[in-house]
Amino acid sequence: MSILAFTLMEGAVTLGLAMAGLGMFLAFARLVLGPSLPDRVVALDLIGLIAVGIIAAYDILTEQPVLLDAATVVALVSFLGTVAFARYVERRRQDG
Amino acid sequence: MGDVISAALIVIGGAFMLLAGVGILRMPDLFMRMQAATKAATLGAGCMLLAVAVHFGELTVVARALLVIAFIFLTAPVAAHMIARAAYSVGTPLWEGTIADEFRDQLQTPAGTETGEGSTASPDPRTPVEGEGTH
Numbered sequence: 001m002s003i004l005a006f007t008l009m010e011g012a013v014t015l016g017l018a019m020a021g022l023g024m025f026l027a028f029a030r031l032v033l034g035p036s037l038p039d040r041v042v043a044l045d046l047i048g049l050i051a052v053g054i055i056a057a058y059d060i061l062t063e064q065p066v067l068l069d070a071a072t073v074v075a076l077v078s079f080l081g082t083v084a085f086a087r088y089v090e091r092r093r094q095d096g
Numbered sequence: 097m098g099d100v101i102s103a104a105l106i107v108i109g110g111a112f113m114l115l116a117g118v119g120i121l122r123m124p125d126l127f128m129r130m131q132a133a134t135k136a137a138t139l140g141a142g143c144m145l146l147a148v149a150v151h152f153g154e155l156t157v158v159a160r161a162l163l164v165i166a167f168i169f170l171t172a173p174v175a176a177h178m179i180a181r182a183a184y185s186v187g188t189p190l191w192e193g194t195i196a197d198e199f200r201d202q203l204q205t206p207a208g209t210e211t212g213e214g215s216t217a218s219p220d221p222r223t224p225v226e227g228e229g230t231h
Contacts, residue, residue, distance in 0.1 A: 009151075012103030016110030016144065023110075023117030023137075030120045030129070038183035042130050045175060046120055049137040050113050052168065056144040056161075057106055065157040068148065072164050079171040086178035093186050 013061045017054060024050045041085040048078025102151040109143030112136045125191035126183055134176040141168055 024047055031043035055071040119132025142165050149161035184199060 008103050009099050012106045016106035019107075019110030019114040020140070020144075023113040023115070023140075026114075026117030026121045027133070036126070036183075036186075036188055038179055038186070038188055039126055039129065041179050042126070042133055042176075043120060045172075045179070046116060046133040046137050049133075049141050049168070049172070050116070052164065053109055053113055053137075053141040053144040056141070056148045057110070059148050060102065060106065060151050065148070065152050065154070065160075068145075068157065068160045068164065071145070072160070072167070075164060075168055075171070079167075079175050082175040083178055086175070086182040089179070089182040089186055 009060065013057050016057050017061075020050055020054050020057065024054070037085075037089055041082060041089070044085075045078060045082045048074060048081070051078075098150055098153065102147045105143045105147035105150065109140040109147065112140030112143065116140060125194070126188045127180060128191065130176055130180055134172055138168055138172045141165075 027043050027046040027050065031040050031047065034040045034043055052071045052075050055067055055074065059065060059067045059071075113136070116133050116136035119136060120129045123129040123132050145161045145165050145168075149158045152158070190197065
C-alpha cells in the first residue's frame with residue numbers, strides 16, 4: 001500500500017514538474033522574443049509564478065517542507081519586480 | 097486518500113502552468129497574453145501549494161502554504177493591473193480584431209473633449225510607440 005502510494009506520488013510529481021518546466025520554457029521563449037518591454041515583464045512574472053509551483057512540487061518530492069519559505073521569497077520578489085517594472089515603463093514614457 | 101488528492105492537484109497545477117506557457121507564447125496581443133499568463137499560472141501555483149498542504153498535513157506547513165496562496169492571489173491581480181495600465185499608456189498595439197476599447201474613451205473624457213457621437217473620430221490620446229511592438 002505504501003509502496004503503491006509512493007510510486008503514485010512520485011509519478012504525479014514527475015509529470016507535474018515536466019509540465020511546469022515546459023510551461024516555463026515557453027514563457028522563457030516569450031521573454032527572449034517578446035517584441036516590447038511589457039511583454040518581457042509579463043513573461044518574467046509568469047516565470048516567477050511557475051517557479052513557485054515548481055518549488056512546491058519539489059517540496060513533495062524531497063519531503064522538505066522548509067522549501068516553502070523559498071517559495072514565499074520568490075513570490076515576493078517577483079511581485080516587487082513586476083511593480084517596479086510597471087513604474088519604470090510609465091516613467092520612461094513621461095521623461096522621453 | 098490524501099495522496100490521491102495531492103497527486104491530482106499536482107497534475108492539475110502542472111497542466112495549468114503548461115496552459116499558461118502556451119497562452120503566453122501563442123496569444124496575439126499583450127493583454128490577451130497577460131490574461132492567459134496571470135490567471136492560469138495563479139491557479140496552477142495555487143493547486144500545487146494546496147497539494148503541499150494536503151500532502152504534509154501539519155499545521156505549520158498548511159499555514160505557510162495557505163499564506164503563500166493568499167499572497168499570490170492578492171498580488172497577482174495587482175501586478176497584472178499595474179503592468180497593463182503602464183503598457184496601455186505607453187501605447188502597446190492592440191490586436192487588429194479587438195472590438196471593445198473602453199479605457200480609451202475613459203482616458204479622453206477628463207481631457208476636455210466632448211463624449212458625443214463624434215468621440216470615435218477624436219485623435220488617439222496614447223503616445224505612439226517608438227518603432228517597437230509591431231506584429
